[in-house]
Amino acid sequence: MIQITVDEDSCVGCGLCVKDCPMKVFELKDGRSVPLRPEDCMGCLSCHEICPAQALEHRGIYPAKRHYVDIRVCEMLNRVI
Ligand code: SF4
Numbered sequence: 001m002i003q004i005t006v007d008e009d010s011c012v013g014c015g016l017c018v019k020d021c022p023m024k025v026f027e028l029k030d031g032r033s034v035p036l037r038p039e040d041c042m043g044c045l046s047c048h049e050i051c052p053a054q055a056l057e058h059r060g061i062y063p064a065k066r067h068y069v070d071i072r073v074c075e076m077l078n079r080v081i
């Protein structure tokens with residue numbers, strides 16, 4: 001399963017990840033983002049790109065899950081990642 005952590009010191013509570021996540025993984029609690037449903041994460045990393053504070057970290061994302069485009073692309077990514 002994908003593990004998600006939010007750096008509480010970096011998160012500014014803007015809520016962009018809450019609005020952006022297609023799987024509704026995050027909620028705001030006490031002015032900080034909390035990944036309440038990490039099991040629903042599909043590893044798109046859209047939240048990483050939108051977070052202004054770079055406060056998010058994901059572990060356990062594999063190329064075949066994120067870039068399921070072509071088996072040759074997956075093989076190339078597995079060689080370089
Ligand atoms: S990687 Fe995608 S699905 Fe996972 S928490 Fe971020 S926006 Fe949501």
Ligand code: SF4
Binds near residue numbers: 012056
């Ligand atoms: S986008 Fe980043 S700074 Fe904004 S609430 Fe989410 S984790 Fe916090």
